[in-house]
Amino acid sequence: MFESPVIDPGKCDGCGLCVTVCHLDGLALVAGTVAIIATTECDWCADCEVVCPTGAITCPFEIVVLEC
Numbered sequence: 001m002f003e004s005p006v007i008d009p010g011k012c013d014g015c016g017l018c019v020t021v022c023h024l025d026g027l028a029l030v031a032g033t034v035a036i037i038a039t040t041e042c043d044w045c046a047d048c049e050v051v052c053p054t055g056a057i058t059c060p061f062e063i064v065v066l067e068c
């Protein structure tokens with residue numbers, strides 16, 4: 001199953017940073033306020049989550065490796 005970043009429209013201020021940073025052009029702004037996934041080619045790099053200033057976009061599929 002394809003998984004994509006999750007966007008909370010209530011937190012998105014339409015700054016467009018995530019659209020700019022996505023190297024696969026996987027995001028787009030609709031009506032200037034909400035970023036959506038426009039492709040199924042997301043490689044889960046999580047750059048959009050990192051750049052978002054409001055925490056509106058998250059990548060729940062991101063794998064975090066903890067060193068023990």
Ligand code: SF4
Pocket residue numbers: 005021022023024025026027041042043044045046047048049059
């Ligand atoms: S995780 Fe990476 S490839 Fe996927 S939408 Fe975000 S910036 Fe684009």
Ligand code: SF4
Pocket residue numbers: 007011012013014015016017018019033034035051052053054055056057
């Ligand atoms: S970076 Fe965050 S606030 Fe800016 S358009 Fe993307 S989801 Fe919205």
